[in-house]
Amino acid sequence: MTPSTISRHMVAWAQAAPMALVFLAFFLVPLALVVMVSFWDYNDYAMIPTFSGRGYTESFEGCLTRLPEACTMLKTYGQTLKFCAMVWAITLVVGFTVAYFLAFHVKSVTWQIALSLVCTIPFWTSNVIRMIAWIPLLGRNGLINKTLVGLHIVDKPIEWLLYSQFSVVLALVHLFTFFMVIPIFNSMIRIDKSLIEAAYDAGASGWQTLWTVIVPLCKPGIVIGSIFVVTIVMGDFVTIGVMGGQQIASAGKVVETHLNALQFPVAAANAVILLGVTLMIIAAMSKLVDVRKEL
Template identity: 50%
Template sequence: MALFNHTADGAMDAAPPTAEQLADERSGERASWWQTGPLVAVLLLFFGLPMLVVLAVSFFDFSRTEIIPAFIFDNYIDLFRSQVTLRLYLSSLKFAAIVWLVTLVLGFNIAYFLVFHVRSLLWQIGLFLVCTVPFLTSNIIRMISWIPFLGRNGIFNQALEGAGITSQPLEFLLFSDFAVIVAYVHLFTLFMVVPIFNSMARIDKSLLEAARDAGAGRFRTVAEIVLPLSKTGIALGSIFVITLVMGDSFVVRTMSGGQSASVVSALQNEVAALQYPPAAASAVIMVIIVTLMVAGILRLVDVRKELAR
């Protein structure tokens, strides 16, 4: 009899929605479409349409003076056959991976300190604003400021020599891959801090207290509670950092002194030489690679589901 009652209750819970409920649902869906419609229109106009033009141009032929409408795969074939292009893609991926890892470690620890070690909300806001102070100046100024600091006769080398740590200036500090990574980390760490901070701020502090009462150490608490509950912020921050690094060329060109290059810098050179079809093909491949990287991150973390909690 109990099983029968339970089944009956389940049937009552699964009763079909009424006409009024269906009408409310349809009205809510229409309202959602009206709200997202302007954004969709803007994306189609300013992103979708230009990408279709770039895709079409990537199949065109070209000469020194003109673009010839055609449908050929030569631009993509030359792209995949070029060892130089392959090294450029590997260089861009290398910078993206290293900068992502460094900014993740820094961003996670900064956010963890602000959320769980700074008790006062006023102090949290104040310290968080301190993190944003560098963004009040131009990215170019913040990047170029590293040149007198890391240069051969810069502040850092003079401090090392004055302290007797080194007998001569360190050459690798400036105009090298190291300088590129330092500049990227300086520019993009905040893009990792903000989303992780927002995710951690939503964690119930009683969970950490319960874990400590159960005998869990700090490392285990972070690994089993804080880290899983912060994965949305980590995913969003990773998307920001990776896409920004992959799409940049100015930092690589300036901070490496021309000794390193990226796909985007090569693309800019092709545009300057009026080689639009090869540049368009390179841009399409870059968009595909970045899209696959973002899709991989979103496959690991269902951001929409996590934000809906």
């Protein structure tokens, strides 16, 4: 290697070193500690720093000897995946629609930027505040039930509007749709408008143009938005706990419960399992498109 090449490599390493150190200190090291603690033993009072797989075996205790339906942990992960799939599907439809409107129906770049900033307004407040704002609307004596009863649409308040799977999905969609809008919008504004005009000139209908031109070119944005939404929903426990009335289980809720009980090894084991499941989902999504080109 020539001196100039060595110099360029040294500059590149020097530029990458600060971020690499931050990544090492605040991600890799804590993750390694969590994995290490997940293999420790424990009792009712303390952690015991000896190698043990008890945290993993107790999490899925009985799953191998009983029917899968009787395994509480598998049912919990199944419910978490169901929430994740429902929220993903709804945020994808809503996010794609909003992004499509901004990219193709708003002609002015100024208005595109302005409306994109409007989408960020809910993020000016805490997630918790935006979440609990649904309670006065969805409650038994909330605005929606009072309106429905007052208009004689229903005879009595609807119970399942709050503290149910419906309210959990509604709150999660409200909180995280923005994470789907921006990546898709970023992909859409890069589409060459002449391709769409060519599709119309070739006789393609609006739906044909959408499915054969726009959606394939937006695939990177869809995948990135999906990764954001899936990652957040898989680990969420606050929204599910509050909007589910502390009656709905989730993988993140299991970790929180063990942490509150000071059972750190089993909490760490469940966190590692949750991370593994989430990484498998992300890996499957990443196979659909080269995300690095979009970034």
